[in-house]
Amino acid sequence: MKIRILVTGGTFDKEYDELSGALFFKDTHVQEMLRLGRARLDLAVETVMMIDSLEMDDERRAAIVARCRDAAERGIVGTHGTDTMVDTARVLAAAELQDKTIVLTGAMVPYAFGSSDGLFNLGSALSFVQVLPPGVYVAMNGRHFPWDRVRKNRETGVFELLER
Amino acid sequence: MKIRILVTGGTFDKEYDELSGALFFKDTHVQEMLRLGRARLDLAVETVMMIDSLEMDDERRAAIVARCRDAAERGIVGTHGTDTMVDTARVLAAAELQDKTIVLTGAMVPYAFGSSDGLFNLGSALSFVQVLPPGVYVAMNGRHFPWDRVRKNRETGVFELLER
Amino acid sequence: MKIRILVTGGTFDKEYDELSGALFFKDTHVQEMLRLGRARLDLAVETVMMIDSLEMDDERRAAIVARCRDAAERGIVGTHGTDTMVDTARVLAAAELQDKTIVLTGAMVPYAFGSSDGLFNLGSALSFVQVLPPGVYVAMNGRHFPWDRVRKNRETGVFELLER
Amino acid sequence: MKIRILVTGGTFDKEYDELSGALFFKDTHVQEMLRLGRARLDLAVETVMMIDSLEMDDERRAAIVARCRDAAERGIVGTHGTDTMVDTARVLAAAELQDKTIVLTGAMVPYAFGSSDGLFNLGSALSFVQVLPPGVYVAMNGRHFPWDRVRKNRETGVFELLER
Numbered sequence: 001m002k003i004r005i006l007v008t009g010g011t012f013d014k015e016y017d018e019l020s021g022a023l024f025f026k027d028t029h030v031q032e033m034l035r036l037g038r039a040r041l042d043l044a045v046e047t048v049m050m051i052d053s054l055e056m057d058d059e060r061r062a063a064i065v066a067r068c069r070d071a072a073e074r075g076i077v078g079t080h081g082t083d084t085m086v087d088t089a090r091v092l093a094a095a096e097l098q099d100k101t102i103v104l105t106g107a108m109v110p111y112a113f114g115s116s117d118g119l120f121n122l123g124s125a126l127s128f129v130q131v132l133p134p135g136v137y138v139a140m141n142g143r144h145f146p147w148d149r150v151r152k153n154r155e156t157g158v159f160e161l162l163e164r
Numbered sequence: 165m166k167i168r169i170l171v172t173g174g175t176f177d178k179e180y181d182e183l184s185g186a187l188f189f190k191d192t193h194v195q196e197m198l199r200l201g202r203a204r205l206d207l208a209v210e211t212v213m214m215i216d217s218l219e220m221d222d223e224r225r226a227a228i229v230a231r232c233r234d235a236a237e238r239g240i241v242g243t244h245g246t247d248t249m250v251d252t253a254r255v256l257a258a259a260e261l262q263d264k265t266i267v268l269t270g271a272m273v274p275y276a277f278g279s280s281d282g283l284f285n286l287g288s289a290l291s292f293v294q295v296l297p298p299g300v301y302v303a304m305n306g307r308h309f310p311w312d313r314v315r316k317n318r319e320t321g322v323f324e325l326l327e328r
Numbered sequence: 329m330k331i332r333i334l335v336t337g338g339t340f341d342k343e344y345d346e347l348s349g350a351l352f353f354k355d356t357h358v359q360e361m362l363r364l365g366r367a368r369l370d371l372a373v374e375t376v377m378m379i380d381s382l383e384m385d386d387e388r389r390a391a392i393v394a395r396c397r398d399a400a401e402r403g404i405v406g407t408h409g410t411d412t413m414v415d416t417a418r419v420l421a422a423a424e425l426q427d428k429t430i431v432l433t434g435a436m437v438p439y440a441f442g443s444s445d446g447l448f449n450l451g452s453a454l455s456f457v458q459v460l461p462p463g464v465y466v467a468m469n470g471r472h473f474p475w476d477r478v479r480k481n482r483e484t485g486v487f488e489l490l491e492r
Numbered sequence: 493m494k495i496r497i498l499v500t501g502g503t504f505d506k507e508y509d510e511l512s513g514a515l516f517f518k519d520t521h522v523q524e525m526l527r528l529g530r531a532r533l534d535l536a537v538e539t540v541m542m543i544d545s546l547e548m549d550d551e552r553r554a555a556i557v558a559r560c561r562d563a564a565e566r567g568i569v570g571t572h573g574t575d576t577m578v579d580t581a582r583v584l585a586a587a588e589l590q591d592k593t594i595v596l597t598g599a600m601v602p603y604a605f606g607s608s609d610g611l612f613n614l615g616s617a618l619s620f621v622q623v624l625p626p627g628v629y630v631a632m633n634g635r636h637f638p639w640d641r642v643r644k645n646r647e648t649g650v651f652e653l654l655e656r
Contacts, residue, residue: 011349018436019485021339021380021411023351037284038272040305040322052349083349108202108346114278114442114606120201123287126306131295141204142290157347158204175513182600183649185503185544185575187515216513247513272510278442278606321511365612366600368633368650436530442606448529451615454634459623469532470618486532 001130002042004073005030006064009050010081012118014110025050029111030079033122041126044073053081053088053106061091068097075101075129077122082106082152082159085138089147093136103129105139108157165294166206168237169194172228173214174245176282178274189214193275194243197286205290208237217245217252217270225255232261239265239293243286246270246316246323249302253311257300267293269303272321329458330370332401333358334392337378338409340446342438353378357439358407361450369454372401381409381416381434389419396425403429403457405450410434410480410487413466417475421464431457433467436485493622494534496565497522498556501542502573504610506602517542521603522571525614533618536565545573545580545598553583560589567593567621569614574598574644574651577630581639585628595621597631600649 007013007028014023030045048067049060068076080088085104092102105125107118125139136147140159149162171177171192178187194209212231213224232240244252249268256266269289271282289303300311304323313326335341335356342351358373376395377388396404408416413432420430433453435446453467464475468487477490499505499520506515522537540559541552560568572580577596584594597617599610617631628639632651641654 011346014349016437016441018339019482021342021351023349033284034306036279036281037288038281038305038322039284040307109344112441112443113344114440115200117200117202119283120197120203120287123284123306124201124291127288127291127303127308128295130308131292139291141202142198142287143204144291144294154347158202175510178513180601180605182503183646185506185515187513273508276605276607277508278604318511361612362634364607364609365616366609366633366650367612368635443528445528445530447611448525448531448615451612451634452529452619455616455619455631455636456623458636459620467619469530470526470615471532472619472622486530 001075002044002073003075003077003126003129004071005043005045006067006076006078007045007047007050008053008056008064008078008080010053010079010106011110012079012107013050015112023110028079029118030122033111033119037119037123039126051081053084056081056084056088061088064088065092065095068092068100068102069095074099076103077125077129078102078104080104080106082108082140082157086147086150086152089136089138089150093147099134101129101132101134102136103132103139103144104137165239166208166237167239167241167290167293168235169207169209170228170231170240170242171209171211171214172217172220172242172244174217174243174270175274176243176271177214179276187274192243193282194286197275197283201283201287203290215245217248220245220248220252225252228252229256229259232256232264232266233259238263240267241289241293242266242268244268244270246272246304246321250311250314250316253300253302253314257311263298265293265296265298266300267296267303267308268301329403330372330401331403331405331454331457332399333371333373334395334404334406335373335375335378336392336406336408338381338407338434339438340407340435341378343440351438356407357446358450361439361447365447365451367454379409381412384409384412384416389416392416393420393423396420396428396430397423402427404431405453405457406430406432408432408434410436410468410485414475414478414480417464417466417478421475427462429457429460429462430464431460431467431472432465493567494536494565495567495569495618495621496563497535497537498559498568498570499537499539499542500545500548500556500570500572502545502571502598503602504571504599505542507604515602520571521610522614525603525611529611529615531618543573545576548573548576548580553580556580557584557587560584560592560594561587566591568595569617569621570594570596572596572598574600574632574649578639578642578644581628581630581642585639591626593621593624593626594628595624595631595636596629
């Protein structure tokens, strides 16, 4: 199965600017993470944007939808900031990309920090995308959630299943 | 879904003994890795043994089979050295534990090293075990393989799908 | 020789708050760094404050001077943000603590990041303090500078020797 | 002050061979460590050999002495396995390189492991070499020892000062 990784930034890819002392985005770490994970998948990695998910807006979400629609791959993993990941999942679901399995994932701590959950989440999302039926999902905390049954608990930082 | 992690050692859990300069086993790093991955799964972690997989033998495999059979959980992830992982998968398959999904995983580089694939593989195995149908699998390199269609290429360190 | 480490915060000790996505201060990492470095020195570690060095002001500098004056140890290492480290060194020199060797050090990247210079700088500062004559120094980039012959180059992040 | 770093291997530079599962030597990590430490010293780095210090013998020590004698630099830092570091220091002292300050250092845990003391020790050794008078020293555990007043305690892994 061919998989496309669409990079959008988020905590995943934040770095520390040692001159300003601020966090910023440069290049994605996804390629390095795939090397570390010794991933042997048929993968294409594409950087769509590099933003904090608080800056995510309708126009940018439309760009992500367009990239998912145009992608030749049936499996798509999107890296995304956690704060608005569920909102983007909803927009992707509304786009009705019938035959695609789309899994959004992210990180609570930047990969560039030693203590990041990014590598765990990337391994998790790449696995779920290979076996879940078409649809839009969020993969965090080792779990997968259908797009319409998940929320991020802002107080704990944990993604929770919504009861129907 | 409840999941049991059965720890058997392997490269995953090797540490560096700073007095002797040799690699050795102490405690498993699985709990620490789950914390890092912020895993929010219904998990039980059990150390069955702590050995290099070159020491794996019939008796030890029987112990692993017994632990899988006795486990209340339907999903089981086993950490295992990569050299003989496929052999243990075969023994588990022969045990015909009908309703269980068993996923073996490991690492090419110890978790205690900065450059380990362990966290990626653990995230991957824990994801596959939740969605794959009952059976015995190997999860490495971001992929999953049925127990009878995989081999480790000793020259490249990569797990490969066997054509039927 | 007894040495006192006075912790004041700075980039050294910044951490990533995974709920807010901002950098903040919690506890110092100095004790953990000393363990990692297997330091076997006669050391006392004291947290004087936990601030970004941009918040350093006269009152806080007076507190640091007071702690240096009151300390029983002849050797003092102060951790400090790099932006105003030279200013604090000047205030310490003006205090004329005749018989003490005081070495300020810091980091360009937080210790909690994998890529920090903190451990290198701490090893360096603790070494210089044992062998330099009484006076006030800055130890960065593997070098030591008398307090009145150093400036931080804001564009490169490098500490430079001023020609007299 | 110009400094030459003579690399001889030792735990410092051990790596994990993911195919054989054994520790081995490839290239030195010293250049990477200097980058991490943002060292701004006038440095030459030279790999003299890449061996476990248990393999150190008279011939190899003669090669190290020759490199120290021939070096244009007055300050020399040698990386060395800890088990026989003191023996090499004795041979260097016997060579009577009058005007040189030679500091041997090493690590208890390989730099390639996350938990290494290597960066701390390198920062320490590079600092001591700039300020100590000519002679041969060992720098470990944040301390410096004259070559004839130090032993490695094999049970604790700690370098200790010998009373005269």
